[in-house]
Structure formats: structure tokens, C-alpha cells
Amino acid sequence: MTLRQQYIAWVIIAALAVALLILFRPILLPFVAGMAVAYFLDPVADRLERWGLPRTVATLLIILAFFLIAILLLTFLVPVAVHQLESFIKHLPEYIAWFNGRVLPYIESLTRRFGIDLRGNVEQALSGNSGQTVAMLGNVLNSLLGGGWAIFNAVSLLVITPVVGFYLLRDWDHMIARIDAYLPRDHAETIRTQALEIDRVLAGFVRGQVLVCLFLAAFYGIGLSVAGLQFGLFIGLTAGMISFIPYVGTTLGFAVSVGVAIVQFWPDWVMIAVIAGIFAVGQFIEGNILHPKLIGDRVGLHPVWIIFALLAGGTLFGFLGVLLAVPVFAVIGVLARFLLERYRKSLLYRPGASPDPKA
Structure with a gap:
């Protein structure tokens, strides 16, 4: 297979992966969450395994402990937080009225010294953009909640995610070894190096x-x-x-x-x-x-890059996109740095130099 044919094959594989992601995105949330749980807890399972526990027993203990703690936190914290949220929304008009009566006059007197009509500008902005703001918030909430799939996702997170997390965590090392066995032999070492770099970035940032x-x-x-x-x-x-x-x-x-x-x-x-x-x-x-x-500086993800990734992921795929945003953009960042390094060693960057045999 020529180099051009290899590029075409990888482009086709990437396109199929994106198409499948779009096609199955309504049901992917519990599986992505289970994969995230398995990835996050894999170091704990490896340590317990080194201490002599069988992988299955270690996985079962970790998953049970993880979801038990999560359920306890949700049971005790969520009702209190929801009650405080409802009370906050109920008292919000009082806070706005207090601000308008106590604080806003001082701010207006200060801004008038500079010839700025603060109240007029604020009222004009609110009247002109209130409809757009409400529409935008509605679109964002609809995207995040996923429409009619919201209830299904909530139930599946409680039922399917623990099962997926258990099996993925139990078989994590075997799956990595199986994937490694299918790597193209001529490029296996390069792919392993980049995979380790991606894992370093994700472990440093996500965990x-x-x-x-x-x-x-x-x-x-x-x-x-x-x-x-x-x-x-x-x-x-x-x-x-x-x-x-x-x-x-x-x-x-x-x-x-x-x-x-x-x-x-x-x-x-x-x-x-x-x-x-x-x-x-x-x-x-x-x-x-x-x-x-x-986290440290080794992650290599700029704050602006992270914000863009989260907004783009949430806009395109809702809550699933938020979960996938940083890992996907971390992979893109690692591969982009790799390609730029290859480019700087190529004749395209230095036309007069001899090609680097490692590039």
C-alpha cells in the first residue's frame, strides 16, 4: 500500500468514526460516561492488582465504592442544593430591587461624571437583546438536555454506566493490548509514542x-x-x-x-x-x-483552547459533547504538535536541507 493510499484509508476511517458518532449520539452518553469512569479509575485498579488482588475483585470493589459514594453525595447534597436554588430564584427579584435602590444610584452618579447614561444604556441593551438572550438560553438548554432523550440519559446513567464501567475497567489492559496488536507494524512505535503522549495529557488534565x-x-x-x-x-x-x-x-x-x-x-x-x-x-x-x-504545565492545553472545546462540544453534541470535548481536543493538540514537528524536519520547511531520515 502506497503512502497516498494509507492517507486515504485513515481519512475514510476518521470519517466513518465521525458519522457513527453523529448517528448514535442519542444513546452514547452512558457508554462514554462508563469509559470515562474506567479510564479515571484504571490506576487504582492497577495498584490493587499489584497488591495481590485479582483484577475482577479489584474492579468490583472500586466500582461499588465509586458509585456508592456518588449516590450518597447525590442523595444528601442534591435535595439541599435544589432547595437553595429554588429559594435563590424566589428571592432574586428582591436582590435586584435592593441593587437598584442602594447600589445603582452610586454607580450612576459616578458614571455621570464621565457623561455616561448608565441606566439608559442598560435599559436599551436589555430591551433590544432580551429576546435574543432568551432564545439563546433556550437553544443551549435544549442542546444540553437533548430533548426527549433527557429522561433516557438520566436513567441509563444510573443503570448502564456502572455495568459498562465495570467491564471496561476489568478488561482495560486486555483491550489496550488487543488494540496494540492491530497497529500497522511499520508505524506501531510512532503510534505508541503519540498514544502515551495523549494519555499523559488526558491524565494530567482530566484526572x-x-x-x-x-x-x-x-x-x-x-x-x-x-x-x-x-x-x-x-x-x-x-x-x-x-x-x-x-x-x-x-x-x-x-x-x-x-x-x-x-x-x-x-x-x-x-x-x-x-x-x-x-x-x-x-x-x-x-x-x-x-x-x-x-495538573502542572505539562498538559499543553491553553485555557482559550479549553473554553472553545467545551462550547463547541456542547453546541454540537449537548452534554455528550461536553464530556468528549477536552479529550478530543487534547488528541487533536497532540497530533497537531506531532505534525508540526514532522513538518519542521521536512523539505517543505527547509527546501535546501537534506531530508531527516526519522521524519
């Missing part, structure tokens, strides 16, 4: 970021609740769990919590500073301890 988000959710939720902030658990959990989007989770959580604190504790600036300090401490721990230890 590390999950642990960071869990810590921040617990830290913010407990910290804000102990400080006595209304809806503190809901705000803290939300801020921590969406911290996988760079800067968005912390910024949004800080703004909402400080806003609620101003309304609740005004004019007690000490308590308002305490609420702001919780996010400052959380950011210090994340930036100086968690991120360097769990």
Missing part, C-alpha cells in the same frame, strides 16, 4: 481537573455555609463544579456570593470581606498547590 473541581466544590460549599451565607452550599458547589472552565467558575461564584453577601450583611463589611476571602483562599490553594501538583 487532575476532576480532583481540583471536587476540592473547590467542597471548600466553597462548606466555607460559604459555615460563614452563614444564604444559598452558600448551592453557590459553592456550582462554582467548584464549573471550575473546569478556566476562570468562569471562580469569577461567577465570587460575583454571585459577594452580591448575596452585600444584600444579606450590609453594612457589615467584615462579613462581606470574609465571603470574598473564602474565594481568595480557594484561588490561592488552587493556583499554588492543587494545580501545580495535580
Whole structure:
């Protein structure tokens, strides 16, 4: 087979993979979630196996423990968080009225000094874009919920994902060995090298970021609740769990919590500073301890690249796309760096030089 025929074959394989993904995307969520669970927990299973436990026993213990903890957390936290969300929405008009009566006049007096009609500009923007905003939010929610498949996905996550996760985790090493046996022999070493690089990126980001988000959710939720902030658990959990989007989770959580604190504790600036300090401490721990230890600079995924990946994945495939976004774009990033390295060693980059035999 010539090099051109090999390229054509790989393009056809990639096109078929994308077509199958689009065709079966309504039912893929529990399988992708199970694969993610297996990938995330494979190092734990390998360690238990090295300690002498059979792979099947180790897998069963890990899956049971993982989903038991998940169910317990959902059982105790979700009802409280939902109740706080409902209460927050109920009191939102009061917060807006308080802001308009107490804070907005000061901001308007300041902006008028610069010749800016803040209230007029805001009202014009809201009246002109409210319809578009509602339509956009509706489209996003519809995309994420997946229409009529939302209930099926929710049930399948509880029923199918544990089964898929168990079998994939149990047979993970065998599947990797089987895939390796089918690699084209002339390019097997190159493919293994790139696969290891992809695994390094995914392990550094996905596993590390999950642990960071869990810590921040617990830290913010407990910290804000102990400080006595209304809806503190809901705000803290939300801020921590969406911290996988760079800067968005912390910024949004800080703004909402400080806003609620101003309304609740005004004019007690000490308590308002305490609420702001919780996010400052959380950011210090994340930036100086968690991120360097769990993720580090070796990941090679720029924050802008991550944000684009999440938005693109959510727009195209809903929640399934959000799950697949970072892994897929990490693979693209690794392959792009590999191709650029080959390009810089080729005659196309250096026409006058002799070709690199390794390129």
C-alpha cells in the first residue's frame, strides 16, 4: 500500500468514526460516561492488582465504592442544593430591587461624571437583546438536555454506566493490548509514542481537573455555609463544579456570593470581606498547590483552547459533547504538535536541507 493510499484509508476511517458518532449520539452518553469512569479509575485498579488482588475483585470493589459514594453525595447534597436554588430564584427579584435602590444610584452618579447614561444604556441593551438572550438560553438548554432523550440519559446513567464501567475497567489492559496488536507494524512505535503522549495529557488534565473541581466544590460549599451565607452550599458547589472552565467558575461564584453577601450583611463589611476571602483562599490553594501538583504545565492545553472545546462540544453534541470535548481536543493538540514537528524536519520547511531520515 502506497503512502497516498494509507492517507486515504485513515481519512475514510476518521470519517466513518465521525458519522457513527453523529448517528448514535442519542444513546452514547452512558457508554462514554462508563469509559470515562474506567479510564479515571484504571490506576487504582492497577495498584490493587499489584497488591495481590485479582483484577475482577479489584474492579468490583472500586466500582461499588465509586458509585456508592456518588449516590450518597447525590442523595444528601442534591435535595439541599435544589432547595437553595429554588429559594435563590424566589428571592432574586428582591436582590435586584435592593441593587437598584442602594447600589445603582452610586454607580450612576459616578458614571455621570464621565457623561455616561448608565441606566439608559442598560435599559436599551436589555430591551433590544432580551429576546435574543432568551432564545439563546433556550437553544443551549435544549442542546444540553437533548430533548426527549433527557429522561433516557438520566436513567441509563444510573443503570448502564456502572455495568459498562465495570467491564471496561476489568478488561482495560486486555483491550489496550488487543488494540496494540492491530497497529500497522511499520508505524506501531510512532503510534505508541503519540498514544502515551495523549494519555499523559488526558491524565494530567482530566484526572487532575476532576480532583481540583471536587476540592473547590467542597471548600466553597462548606466555607460559604459555615460563614452563614444564604444559598452558600448551592453557590459553592456550582462554582467548584464549573471550575473546569478556566476562570468562569471562580469569577461567577465570587460575583454571585459577594452580591448575596452585600444584600444579606450590609453594612457589615467584615462579613462581606470574609465571603470574598473564602474565594481568595480557594484561588490561592488552587493556583499554588492543587494545580501545580495535580495538573502542572505539562498538559499543553491553553485555557482559550479549553473554553472553545467545551462550547463547541456542547453546541454540537449537548452534554455528550461536553464530556468528549477536552479529550478530543487534547488528541487533536497532540497530533497537531506531532505534525508540526514532522513538518519542521521536512523539505517543505527547509527546501535546501537534506531530508531527516526519522521524519
